[in-house]
Amino acid sequence: MNSADFTLSTPSSAFGGISPSTGAIAIVCETTADVAAREALLDQAMGPKRRKKSSEKLRRGRRPSEGLAFVARDASGAVTGTVRLWDVRLGEGGPAALLLGPLAVDPALKGAGIGSALMQHAVAEAARLGHAVIMLVGDAPYYERFGFSAEKTGSLAMPGPYERHRLLALELLDGALDGAKGTLKAAGRKLKAQELTSAA
Secondary structure (H helix, E strand, O other): OOOEEEEEOOOOHHHOOOOOOOEEEEEEEOOHHHHHHHHHHHHHHHOHHHHHOHHHHHHOOEOOOOOOEEEEEEOOOOEEEEEEEEEEEEOOOOOEEEEEOOOEEOHHHOOOOHHHHHHHHHHHHHHHOOOOEEEEEOOHHHHHHHOOEOOOOOOEEOOOOOOHHHEEEEEOOOOOOOOOOEEEEEOOOEOOHHHHHHHO
């Protein structure tokens, strides 16, 4: 299942207590037609410094993991949220994992549960596709609700500056992080030349 429809008309424990004020939202696989809207939303939600984060070093010049780039659309079809997952390696020649991010929601819709819905959908799809581990850099109090923690990331590192306590992981397969060590390495499919031009 690559899409999920839900209505923000009543609070839903399945989607993190969604607020009643925003109407119907659909979570679907991102398409090339969503690129401009996604980039505008990320700029609005995260600002221009988003391109300087350590996570960006692992994403630059790469495509998201197959089947793991999602947008949330409102009833009019407008993009209201985005999340993407990327293929990485845990250290040089280490096991495969996913790096989640960025997760962003239209600032006007913060608190409506769209971010939680995107996270739950992304984690469920990653598990369905057989991935073992999802990594991210983020605030533990927010991501703990989805099962992420820094408990097993002490021997792992991001390329470039980051706050160690914000490197979090979720094992989709028990023990997948046992013995993992080293700096995360990009492992995803590379963008083609014309894609690199349009992504710049």
